[in-house]
Amino acid sequence: MRLLVALAFALVATAHLLLPVEPLREAASIDPALFRLIMVELRLPRTLMVLGYGAALGCSGAALQAMFANPLASPDISGASSGAALGAVVGGYWLGITQPLALAICGATGALGTLALLMLLAGRRSDTTTLLLAGLAISLAAGAATSLALALAPSPFAFYDAFDWLMGSFVDRSLAQAAAALIPAGLATILLLRRAAALDLVALGEDVAASLGIRPQRLSLEVIALSSVAVGACVSVAGAIGFVGLVAPFFGRRISRGHPGSAMVPAAIIGSILLALADLTVRAVPLDRPIPVGVITALFGTPLFLWLVVNMRRRLTP
Amino acid sequence: MTSLVAEHVALEARLKPTDLVVQAGQLVAVIGPNGSGKTSLLRALARVDRAEGRVIIEGEVLDEAPPARRRHLLSLLPASRDMSWPIAARDIIGLGLDRPDPERVEELIGLLELEQLANRPVDRLSTGERARVLAARALAARPKLLLLDEPLSNLDPYWVLRFLDLFGDASASGQAVLVTLHDLSHLQRFDRVILIAAGAIQMDETPADLVASERFGEIFRIRENAEGNWTIRPADPQSSP
DSSP states (O other), X not given: OHHHHHXXXXXXXXXXXXXXXXXXXXXXXXXXXXXXXXXXXXXXHHXXXXXXXXXXXXXXXXXXXXXXXXXXXXXXXXXXXXXXXXXXXXXXIISOOOOHHHHHHHHHHHHHHHHHHHHHHHOTTOOHHHHHHHHHHHHHHHHHHHHHHHHTOSSTTHHHHHHHHHTOOOTTOOHHHHHHHHHHHHHHHHHHHTTHHHHHHHTTOHHHHHHTTOOHHHHXXXXXXXXXXXXXXXXXXXXXXXXHHHHHHHHHHHHTTTOTTTTHHHHHHHHHHHHHHHHHHHHHSOOSSOOOHHHHHHHHHHHHHHHHHHHHHHHHOO | OEEEEEEXXXXXXXXXXXXXXXXXXXXXXXXXXXXXXXXXXXXXXXXXXXXXEEEXXXXXXXXXXXXXXXXXXXXXXXXXXXXXXXXXXXXXXXXXXXXXXXXXXXXXHHHTTOTTTTTSXXXXXXXXXXXXXXXXXXXXXXXXXXXXXXXXXXXXXXXXXXXXXXXXXXXXXXOEEEEEOSOGGGGGGSSEEEEEETTEEEEEEOHHHHHHSHHHHHHHXXXXXXXSOEEEOOOOTTTOO
16 A cells, blocks of 8 residues: 555656656757756746645645544645635735745745634634634635735736636746745654654543643644644645645545554655646646646545545434 | 652642552552542643642652653553544554554453454444553553543443453552542452542542541442442531532
8 A cells, every 4th residue: 555655656746747748858859958947947846846735735634633633624624725825915915025935934824823713713622513613714714815915905916816826826836936835844744744653642632642741732733833834835835725635634544544643644645646636637638728726626625525524424423 | 669659739720739659559449529530630640731749650750751751650541432533443552552562462452352343443443342442552551550530431340340350450560550430339449549529639548448437428428328228318407508
């Protein structure tokens, strides 16, 4: 199973870098320098961004689910992605920030704000209904605030411009932009992964974890802060992409035999695979206008989400 | 040999500052009316929820012990048997150990007769079955102190007796064992009984002395009738506020 996932990752990553192969071949036949330019300036940043964003979503989704002890907690359901989008929009269109790293900080701040609000409203060990409703309310509010910020933005083109990336787009991202998103997201992801053993013990209940020397309060704050950085930085560059952070941990736990903390590594890899597949789909669709990646992930993610909800309800009501 | 020394352990609003010394190999029952502070005492001893005071287990200050060491010092079995994740029973037991030890896990599976359940996800087991899996997890690292919160609830009569035997074995091997209980019919199997009410230790006696005392009946609002059964104590007009 592990080997299969690793193989799939290698395959999808290579495919994402090389497909469609025709322009590459053409460029190579004209001028090797042009080929290198396309690879380094266009293909590589896009592939890195897709794989990194997918991994950040998968890993932080798994960490949030482990901490909230709920398979429905995830960057999108908890409102973190919408908060990050709000942060990036306010930073980009109101504060006039163009520097990618500064925008990434805006995104992370927005995500942190919404997650902190969720903790305040729902609490850590809240039941599924409270968590979903509070997350939904926060998501909707952040979405409305984003629309308002765009509508009233100093630039009249803000709305049109934002539509291009807010629902997820990897088109024409530079290496600098990819670095601004992926360096903080990568660091945050590594720090999250170091908490895998602690999150596995939280599965036994917070009291047991505390008796073993883990501070659940501090751990949850760390998980929230690190997830915010990981997701927020990526959202500021590539938009808010739903469902990957929800779905990848679900499959990750199949590989970790149910352990929620150890599920972070497989969830990160599966997140990369899913997002790369979604972006490949966007590129393969024969339309002359780009489809947001978030539309593709929602298309495939919604059925699984509904299945999860129904399945949980069946388990709760015997 | 002294196993546990607790100095002024307290939990805000639930447990008043409490001192407690338990000898190694002692089997201690903790009883008290609902909401009296039994669970809080165990939680304070396990250092949950920013508990105050100091807990020393065989000379080691618990708060200063690194996480890897803590498993060998104490283990807490909470009263709640809820499990959120579909983890196999075998893996849950493994979480009680700081490094993989399949032999010890198999030994515990045998001890708690979990052979048929070992590979099933715990969230699909019955509460009583899950209680056995979680107890196995708590016993896994053979800690010096076992803190067991209502381990006998939801168990069938066979498993109540088996668990009592397991606690006896643990104390015979030198572990200090604290067990909270509601069913008073097995008190005689314990070396010592601590009675808690209003967030403080009220009595600390041998089972026979405790049950015979007037105070015991007052706190629980019950009394023993001529046939040796417990009955509700008529309300005492002087003591009601």
